[in-house]
Amino acid sequence: MKLFLLLLLCAASLASARGTEPTTVTPVPGLRPRLYDIAGALGNEGFKVRDGAWRGVLQGRKPQRLAVNLFSGNQYWFCVATSATGETPSLSLRDPSGETVELVPFEKDGVAAAGVTAAATGRYVLEIDGSGSGSRDFCLLYLFK
């Protein structure tokens, strides 16, 4: 009977965990301008900044994943920064078939950037990993050419 109750409690806790709301943190102003230092330099190389940025929260070392539609033959740069002092996040990318794509990495003043030429058209998954702890904001933008 004890085992039966334990299993019921286990099932109930799993069900409620699925409904947990993600934690939100007030966005830190100034995160996006930091990205524009690098974006501006890339702009001089003919890259266009997408009008829009993705903001979110990194919790501990749990990565954030983002689906992006890329087009074969286009060159892309992804730039990301977090609000944590001294933290430089890292970026990785998987192609539409789930294979890891080799990126050209770049870092400057806590901003991480990664460049790639898309080999295929389709939905890629970009992963942002942080080395810090706790909740902190991040902001990502990308450019294409």
Place this chain on the structure above:
Amino acid sequence: MEQIRKIFLPLLLLAAAQISCRAAEEAAEAIEVLTVPSPAEFFAALDKIAKPDWASFYRDPIPTTYPERPLAAVNLGTLVTDGYIAVEAQDGQQVKNTGKDIIALARALGVGEHVLARGKSISDFADRNDWSALKEELDATTNEVRMAMAAQRDEGLATLITAGAWLRALQAGSRAAQLSGEEKADETLAQSGLLAYLREDLEKLPEKSRNSPAVERVRAVLSRLEEQMKTSPAEGDDQTRAARIGKTSADFIVSASTKQQ
């Protein structure tokens, strides 16, 4: 013992199923969509492969008033893509003409004041042949209209603008792919995931909006194109995939911009 197994086994299976379900959800919940790419990205890819004669994709001017707001939103989106096509063709006068139509339709939708300044910038950049700045200006204009729509709680119209832009982009892009005959150009048309995202966005609208004739038509054409994109490029009796996508999107664009419906 057998009785205990009968009771516990389904419970264990239930718990195990929920664990795997939660793991799958944890993996999936972390994935978000940044933004729908702009037609400029699509055209940039096509330009590298096919070198299209962009001016050949112009169309006759379309009306700038419509009886239904959703239809006006779809046509506003198609006009934005007309702007990108004119930029690719490096045709300043055509960009200015399209810019004026965009402002007129935005006004008809009640968000004209948000993009009036953009209209002036578009005209200035066109005079200076600053094609790079024009692409960014068109991007920004679309986003401002979309944000103004969202502020008016008209997110459905914002999605319709994006859908209209992509349907017109697919019409031009599929023609460019056909004309080039390049396999790589055809590959750029495989955007079923993007169309599914837009269709699902429209399916989330409140019932009244979701079932409006214009929204239903957009959902239907997106769904049809999704299916066509999943076929192989050469599959089909008498048409290539690019030709089928081109015809479906062109039929929609023509009927959506025809006032008397």
